[in-house]
Amino acid sequence: MSTLALSQPRPSAFALGRTYLHPAFDYLLIGGGLSLVVTALVATSGTAASPLVLASLPLIVLLSNLAHFAASTVRLYTKPGAFVSHRFLTMGLPLVTLGVMTLAVWQAEALGGNLQALYLTWSPFHYAAQSYGLAVMYCYRSGYALGAGEKRLVRVASLLPFLYAFFDGHQSGFSWLVPASVLSTQPSLLADASVVARVLALATLIVPVALLGGLGLRRPGLPLISLLVLVTNGIWWVTLRYLDAFFWATVFHGVQYLAITLIFHVREQVARPGNRHGWLRHTLQFYGLCVALGYVLFKVWPSAYVALGFGWAESALLATAVINIHHFVVDAYIWRLRRDPNYRVVASDAPAAVPGAA
Amino acid sequence: MTEAAGRPAHLAYRAAFFAGGALLAVSCAVGLARAVAGRAGLPGLNRIDAGAAAESYHAAGDLAAAARELRMVTAIDPGDCRSFDTLANVLARSGDDEGSLRVSLRHVGLHPYSPSAHARLGLAFQRLARLSEAYGSYSMAVRLNPGEASALAALGDIARQRGRLDEAVTFYERALALGMEAANLHNKLAIAHALAGRRDRALRHFDEALRLDPGFPDARTNRALLLQAGGAAFQAP
Numbered sequence: 001m002s003t004l005a006l007s008q009p010r011p012s013a014f015a016l017g018r019t020y021l022h023p024a025f026d027y028l029l030i031g032g033g034l035s036l037v038v039t040a041l042v043a044t045s046g047t048a049a050s051p052l053v054l055a056s057l058p059l060i061v062l063l064s065n066l067a068h069f070a071a072s073t074v075r076l077y078t079k080p081g082a083f084v085s086h087r088f089l090t091m092g093l094p095l096v097t098l099g100v101m102t103l104a105v106w107q108a109e110a111l112g113g114n115l116q117a118l119y120l121t122w123s124p125f126h127y128a129a130q131s132y133g134l135a136v137m138y139c140y141r142s143g144y145a146l147g148a149g150e151k152r153l154v155r156v157a158s159l160l161p162f163l164y165a166f167f168d169g170h171q172s173g174f175s176w177l178v179p180a181s182v183l184s185t186q187p188s189l190l191a192d193a194s195v196v197a198r199v200l201a202l203a204t205l206i207v208p209v210a211l212l213g214g215l216g217l218r219r220p221g222l223p224l225i226s227l228l229v230l231v232t233n234g235i236w237w238v239t240l241r242y243l244d245a246f247f248w249a250t251v252f253h254g255v256q257y258l259a260i261t262l263i264f265h266v267r268e269q270v271a272r273p274g275n276r277h278g279w280l281r282h283t284l285q286f287y288g289l290c291v292a293l294g295y296v297l298f299k300v301w302p303s304a305y306v307a308l309g310f311g312w313a314e315s316a317l318l319a320t321a322v323i324n325i326h327h328f329v330v331d332a333y334i335w336r337l338r339r340d341p342n343y344r345v346v347a348s349d350a351p352a353a354v355p356g357a358a
Numbered sequence: 359m360t361e362a363a364g365r366p367a368h369l370a371y372r373a374a375f376f377a378g379g380a381l382l383a384v385s386c387a388v389g390l391a392r393a394v395a396g397r398a399g400l401p402g403l404n405r406i407d408a409g410a411a412a413e414s415y416h417a418a419g420d421l422a423a424a425a426r427e428l429r430m431v432t433a434i435d436p437g438d439c440r441s442f443d444t445l446a447n448v449l450a451r452s453g454d455d456e457g458s459l460r461v462s463l464r465h466v467g468l469h470p471y472s473p474s475a476h477a478r479l480g481l482a483f484q485r486l487a488r489l490s491e492a493y494g495s496y497s498m499a500v501r502l503n504p505g506e507a508s509a510l511a512a513l514g515d516i517a518r519q520r521g522r523l524d525e526a527v528t529f530y531e532r533a534l535a536l537g538m539e540a541a542n543l544h545n546k547l548a549i550a551h552a553l554a555g556r557r558d559r560a561l562r563h564f565d566e567a568l569r570l571d572p573g574f575p576d577a578r579t580n581r582a583l584l585l586q587a588g589g590a591a592f593q594a595p
Binding site: 058087088090091092093094095096097098108109112113115116170171296298299300301302303304305306307308311312313314316317318320 | 382
């Protein structure tokens with residue numbers, strides 16, 4: 001008796017993964033696919049903006065970028081149990097933030113530049129952390145459990161755009177942290193940093209594909225969106241910065257953030273015992289709050305310091321820096337999965353873990 | 359025991375929360391009132407421009423207030439090249455040429471590869487009659503960006519002041535080829551030719567300047583001078 005051996009098709013390194021709303025929505029807005037289309041337009045035509053888009057830019061910024069800064073705060077205060085699990089963040093940080101802002105505006109010439117440099121240095125790290133968080137989150141959700149070593153690989157790939165920006169920044173990162181006295185005695189340091197930045201720019205575009213591709217080949221089924229968020233962030237920092245169109249990165253980073261935050265918020269609210277409202281009501285309520293708070297913080301708050309006798313320059317610049325830093329701090333805590341209600345949203349409807357995870 | 363120990367901390371957090379919330383609410387209300395009073399309406403959605411107040415002061419002729427705002431912008435955001443440039447200009451307009459030079463030097467120190475920063479530094483040196491340093495700065499601007507037309511024109515001015523007339527003509531013609539303020543440049547070219555004794559070429563460029571800008575008084579006066587007194591009317595300083 002003979003047996004017929006059927007050859008099994010080799011499983012693909014990447015899979016669509018389990019998305020939250022619809023693959024098109026997740027891949028275009030959260031994965032950043034749409035931003036790649038805009039990047040291609042900017043690269044080929046010099047601008048991705050028709051006169052209509054240009055006229056709408058302030059509104060686009062309010063609805064995406066400014067609203068996303070407010071979203072972390074709104075998320076914090078609407079997250080179940082946040083006042084207990086994040087006491088300092090919910091109750092202490094607002095007063096500390098006000099204190100830092102007031103001190104910085106008061107001593108703007110001495111402190112303002114450092115606060116600005118801190119925010120500019122931290123910003124690419126925040127983008128990197130967001131892309132890492134999303135990449136890992138989609139792996140969890142798709143049942144592709146990552147081992148500690150694999151998480152490190154994803155972390156390395158996600159941090160490259162931050163490292164690139166760190167060495168490439170003229171008023172932040174390396175050139176801010178290395179004392180001016182050292183730079184003046186060793187001017188070649190800046191040239192060396194520039195070379196490092198160029199190497200990192202290249203690595204930013206290649207390494208995520210190589211690392212996650214290798215991971216997928218070793219253990220097939222890695223959700224493609226995890227790779228996409230990393231690649232997209234790299235392209236934002238390297239390509240859009242080079243094209244002097246980083247503004248679009250801030251817009252799409254905001255869209256990405258708002259989309260995932262809304263999904264978490266709405267799912268939590270709808271699942272609450274006694275909830276009587278549908279998803280649309282929760283969505284509009286949350287997003288409306290984000291837009292209103294974003295407007296008040298960025299457009300109104302600086303004028304309070306002008307009313308106190310400070311100049312518009314320091315009030316506007318430092319309010320932006322302080323709001324950014326507050327957002328970075330809050331964001332670092334509210335997305336943790338371990339022992340957190342977030343985990344329920346990530347794991348809801350998730351398939352069983354892919355066997356063979358390290 | 360633990361709960362009792364944690365109570366003061368919790369009370370402190372609550373106090374901090376209410377204090378922070380109240381202060382933020384009051385400051386936002388004050389900010390709203392200030393913004394509405396200043397603009398006769400809610401703040402617009404336009405990009406947050408730290409230099410906006412400086413521009414308003416500058417336009418209103420309050421150079422001291424404009425300089426104060428711009429100093430703050432450049433201290434906090436040294437990446438804002440436009441504010442460095444405007445600050446140097448405001449200081450020069452208010453007669454503080456040394457201050458303008460200091461700002462321009464700082465600008466170049468922070469942005470050594472910025473052609474416009476070097477061009478601005480050249481202007482600051484030129485205003486202090488430090489022509490060699492001005493020439494060096496303008497040359498660096500042109501080296502970094504061969505299309506830096508204002509620096510080319512300024513190099514032409516310095517060459518003309520030093521009596522290097524053919525060099526001046528070359529610089530002016532390069533600036534002209536870049537499409538810079540044609541009437542003014544034709545006038546300068548005409549003067550350089552007049553000084554070099556090339557009367558016909560000088561007349562041709564004065565005529566071209568007047569064709570481009572019929573109301574250009576310098577070109578009209580210079581042309582008349584050339585016709586009356588010849589090239590000797592234009593003595594290089």
